[in-house]
Amino acid sequence: MSLVYKCVIAGLVRYWLIHIDYWQTIANRVEIATPLNSWKRLIEGVYLYDNNINPYEGDSFHESPLMLLFFHFVMKKTPYILPLLFTIFDLTTGLLLYKTSKSFAQMFKESQDKVKDDINADSKSMLLSNSKLNEAPEYVLSVYLFNPYSVLNCAGMTTTVIQNLLVAASLWGASSGYRILACAFIALATHQALYPVLLIVPIAILLADINKGCNKCSYIRTLLVFVLCWGFLIYFSAYIMDGSYKYVYNTYGFILAVPDLKPNIGLFWYFFTEMFEHFRLLFVCAFQINALVLYIVPLTLRFKKEPVLLATVLIALSAIFRSYPCVGDVGFYLSLLPMWKHLFTFMQQKFIVGCAFIITSALGPTVWHLWIYSGSANANFFFGVTLSFATAQIFLVTDLLFAYIKREFTLKNGSSRQIDGKPAKLVLR
Template sequence: MKNQIIYFALAGILRIFLMNSDLHNIIRDRIEVSTALNSWKRITEGVYLYNIGVDPYIGDLFHETPLGLIIFDSIQKHFSFYGLWLLFVIIDLITAYLLGITAKYYIKELIAYDEKNTPYVDKVNIHQDFASITATHGASTFYVSAAYLYNPYVIFNCVGLTTTVFTNFLLSLTLLSMVKHSKIICCLCIAFLTLQGFYPICLIIPGAICIIQNVKTNEKPESLLKIFILFSTILISLFFTSYFVMGNWSFLQNTIGFTLLVPDLRPNVGLYWYFFTEMFEHFRSLFIASFQINVSILFVVPLALRLHKNPMLLAFSYLAIDTIFKSYPCIGDVGFYLSLLPLWRHLFRHMQQGFFVGCFILFCTIFAPTVWHQWIYSRSANANFYFGVSLAFAIAQIFLLTDILFANVKREFAVQHGIMNQANGNKAKLLLE
């Protein structure tokens, strides 16, 4: 416990140090960190317009929800400049703590599930191969928390004062409510996230599966229906509350509409900006629909059918897909789901592309600012170079997700059929073809 307090304190000090350094302004203005959806500059301008009686949703400046507008207005009124920095750091530390608690409960459930669903003769092998990396609850808690606290992507988003810090907090609270089977908190958090960015609506599926795990089989359909009704009620209530705050529905165009229609094509770490810049305008509606179906609908049902027994891995998959294919991603989104990787330590031995993916992500992280400088400042490159790095970054994330999902299939096979470490006296490795 004492060591964890030290690690949390060091992470907080590191963030505060960077905020007080010359790097703060550089990080804040990086396109990989700040986007049209999470920029604190836009928040400040939107709050100012609201306070002088101008609708902040007129034009293309402010894209937070009306509820977010009220919250951020209160923050700016009650927190000084340095108090604002401290608030962002504290929220980030709380997020890491919540993720650590989530890891603790999830690992307990994973071990209980293995013991319940593994043949008796294989339990010894299961414990020999997996107990050392899944049964250490404290270690798992520390690894997940540390992966968030010291992830450069997460640190940059906190130092850059982006609203992704608050989004990550809500996501961590969602995951914790899932493993704690808290129906109201889970539905409330997902509803808030959906109101802001739409894509997290898919998290209600793993959330509902988690909540009804302890319900009797004959009562599960009824419980599932109640959860979806509760979620729909909360979401509709939030929409109408937002309407009463603004007095009109103009916020829809600049929140969910902005996310789905992608009118802002400034570069970011995503794939939309370059594609829709180069595309003929009369094809825009077709490809907008194709892109959005890909990220929000296409993978939802197949993954839910395949991973319904492991809703946390299902939630992780949805988060990764949303981050890769969403319209305005930032590295803070990537950093959040990468921080969950220690949850799948028991799958690492079955993964085959870890080194490849790690090198690609490291290469893209270093090369993206270099190419951006060559394009914008030196003018010795063009948009194709930066998009090439963004595309490689997305491909690396796709390979990471598919590798984890295939590793999960291999582990399920090993658990059900016994783990064979040797074949003909030599070390063996399980491959899927």
């Protein structure tokens, strides 16, 4: 199927889902909409702003002022194009990921050629051919366009669609060597959802590798451009809100403090519902350190030569451990996995993870109905499903990392196993 046909079919499916009678049900599902990205809360914030009421005075609106201004303009001028706009945004995300993966495939080819002489003779057959490298971008595009998580995320008209677009644009800018573009888009994504700030590390490494300059100078320049862009966005947002920085508490503060405990597919809501209040600050800090700080240093030290893998893993971890996750975040990082198709043969948990994704995706809505509407289940049932879903994602990420390490070892040491010059044998006693 050609690129145009894929985009047309995916676009028609999204546009049709937005106009069906069940759209309201899709848009309000807890797996799709959260207090941060909900379309319902967005239009409420726009309504308050249109009536000269500060939407950040209450506890219903948590988007950035830039998003508020943008959607206020669109709803006032051309509200009828909103379904088409979300569809175009999502298709653009897929195309940017396609372009990005093509650049990454070229980088894989170049790095493979550099180390070709160091690869063991037994492992020469494992080298990636041009045909295999060219297949990856097609798979990336297909997975994003037809992944049910991504499709439902767009159909629910959540602002995660825009966040995914900004992250994809930043990855494309970094893979093309455009420092200002990459930093500007990742600053916009960070300004909206905070957690994309993690991606500045792989982006800085990627830009240093592509530009082939002084690494330290390149890192500093990238970080400086990012900080300036983010600082400008914070200042401009305050300017929109008549010079007030009160919006910071209802955006960044809301993400970090987790005051709204409406159930979602994440891990925060249940823990803080059951927790004694005097322990809350301790565990909020522990959970946010886990989501924002804990993995960045060890993963960077181990995979600094693979910034693409580092970016993929950091996006996945932030999707798992953020305070208000949704299926749109999951669908985005799943679409990046085909770039690592050559690692799938080294992965041992593929079947288990695949089954867990299917089962939990089916059980989630079922258990939610039993809990909320039938009254024959309780919060423990739904949290058990979300915990299993998060566990499956963790297995997926760790399996991917171990697969990379195993392939790296095999390329260097060969695929044959011998002990004292004789073939190795596994004996069960």
